[in-house]
Amino acid sequence: MQMLMKQEFKHIISLLSFCLLIVGPLNAQDPTFSQVYAAPVYLSPSFAGLTDGSRVALSYRDQWPGIPNTYRTISFSADHFFDKYNSGIGLVFVRDDQGGGQLITQNIGMVYAYEFPVTHSIYVRPGLNFKYFERKIDPASLLWRDQIGPEGDILASAIGDFEKESYNKFDAAASAMVYSNDFWAGVVVDHLIKSDLGFTDIESSMPLRTTVYGGGKFRFRQRTRNKDEVSGTLAFMYRMQDNFQQLDMGSYWYINPFELGLWYRGLPIGSSDELSNNDALIFIVGFNIGSVRLAYSYDLTLSELAGHSGGANEFSLIYRFSTSGVNKSPRGAIPCSDSGSSWMRNKKSTRRYRRTIF
Numbered sequence: 001m002q003m004l005m006k007q008e009f010k011h012i013i014s015l016l017s018f019c020l021l022i023v024g025p026l027n028a029q030d031p032t033f034s035q036v037y038a039a040p041v042y043l044s045p046s047f048a049g050l051t052d053g054s055r056v057a058l059s060y061r062d063q064w065p066g067i068p069n070t071y072r073t074i075s076f077s078a079d080h081f082f083d084k085y086n087s088g089i090g091l092v093f094v095r096d097d098q099g100g101g102q103l104i105t106q107n108i109g110m111v112y113a114y115e116f117p118v119t120h121s122i123y124v125r126p127g128l129n130f131k132y133f134e135r136k137i138d139p140a141s142l143l144w145r146d147q148i149g150p151e152g153d154i155l156a157s158a159i160g161d162f163e164k165e166s167y168n169k170f171d172a173a174a175s176a177m178v179y180s181n182d183f184w185a186g187v188v189v190d191h192l193i194k195s196d197l198g199f200t201d202i203e204s205s206m207p208l209r210t211t212v213y214g215g216g217k218f219r220f221r222q223r224t225r226n227k228d229e230v231s232g233t234l235a236f237m238y239r240m241q242d243n244f245q246q247l248d249m250g251s252y253w254y255i256n257p258f259e260l261g262l263w264y265r266g267l268p269i270g271s272s273d274e275l276s277n278n279d280a281l282i283f284i285v286g287f288n289i290g291s292v293r294l295a296y297s298y299d300l301t302l303s304e305l306a307g308h309s310g311g312a313n314e315f316s317l318i319y320r321f322s323t324s325g326v327n328k329s330p331r332g333a334i335p336c337s338d339s340g341s342s343w344m345r346n347k348k349s350t351r352r353y354r355r356t357i358f
Contacts, residue, residue, distance in 0.1 A: 029209075029241050029242075030206075031071070033061055033075065033314060033316075034263065034280075034282045034299055034312065035261075035316045036237050037235070038057065038295055038316035038336050039077070039316065040057065040334075041090050041092045043188070043211070044177060044188045045112065045175045046113050046125040047079075049082070049088015049089060049090065050113075051080075051081055052081065052320075053081065054078070054321050054322045057076070057077045058074075058317045058318075059074065061073040061313070062312065063299075063312040064310060064311075065313065066308055066309050066310025067309055069102065070098070073096045076093045078091050081115075086116060087115070088115065088125075089112055090110075091108070092108070092109050092131075093109075094107055104134075107132060110129070111127065114126055121181060122179070122180045124178050125177045125186075126175065128174055128175075130171075130172050131171050135167055136167075170193055170195075171193050171206075172192045173190040174188070174189050174192065175187065175189070180333065181333055182216060182333050183217070183333055184214055185212075186212070187210070187212050188209075188211040190209040190211070191205075191209055207241050208241070209240070211237065212238045213235070213236065214235070215236060216235075216333065217333040219231045230254070230255045231253075232251060232252065234249075234250075235250060235335065236248065236249040246267060248282075250262055250263025250264060251263075257288045258285070258286070259286035259293075259295070261282070261286070261297070261335075262283060264281055266278040266279045266280070278302050278303055279301070279302060280299040280300055280301050280302055281302060282297055292318070292319050293316075293318040294317055296314070296315055298313060299312035
């Protein structure tokens with residue numbers, strides 16, 4: 001009996017999460033990563049080309065592995081900085097699998113960012129992302145609550161078919177970021193193109209999403225010829241989409257080749273409908289080996305799903321190559337923006353003259 005109740009509980013949790021995405025006015029939220037800055041181009045178009053050459057980034061997230069058929073998300077991006085044009089250009093692909101293939105959302109976008117100095121140490125980066133968006137559902141694989149019999153057997157469902165099982169749309173996002181060697185702050189506005197995304201006859205659209213992020217870095221020991229940098233970073237990310245709000249805030253501790261992070265996700269102040277938005281603690285460990293950064297994070301669930309969800313596992317990889325060896329802008333404050341190895345810094349460092357606003 002206890003096993004049956006546990007099985008039904010997991011089906012109900014999966015069903016409720018899934019129904020929020022397809023029934024009534026669309027209340028869906030975009031997927032997010034715990035390692036925010038390990039998927040930089042996905043976070044903000046302004047990060048395109050925030051490197052001295054080329055960069056590829058890969059992130060994989062398995063959310064709530066303790067509940068069958070929940071959420072798996074993958075992000076891949078490649079970007080390059082063109083020094084002659086002060087521009088970064090990139091490509092980003094995101095695929096979100098919900099319900100073990102029951103609902104697939106994916107998009108591929110072209111990203112552009114332009115960089116210009118405000119002073120000799122402060123830079124601004126506006127950015128754009130134009131993307132092709134696809135969303136599809138597999139009704140044959142859905143399991144509704146009315147299909148779960150009293151003994152756990154599967155029954156026929158009374159819920160009808162969907163009028164449309166897939167659609168393809170265009171979308172766009174815009175961003176702006178200011179940064180120096182000690183701080184950064186940015187904002188992203190996504191889903192600028194409104195489209196009907198519903199699978200039923202009820203018109204639905206992806207709500208406008210606003211993301212605000214930023215942070216600062218404190219160096220306990222500066223990088224020298226014989227010693228690596230030792231530093232601490234405080235950072236945050238706030239997202240608002242329709243009635244949904246989320247705040248991630250945390251810190252990193254860096255001493256080459258290790259990077260340790262501790263984040264909190266939740267918004268206990270201002271929670272609505274008598275529900276506490278107290279989601280998870282996030283533990284991050286990363287390794288920098290030359291131009292490669294590998295990291296793993298685990299989300300420890302703090303909500304009422306604790307003990308059932310299994311938290312979340314996330315892996316990330318960043319690889320930088322074709323670097324010019326010329327450090328032209330102060331990118332050291334932003335996590336994951338520089339290689340942990342000092343091999344690149346040992347090369348000759350110059351700054352090309354550019355006119356500043358102040």
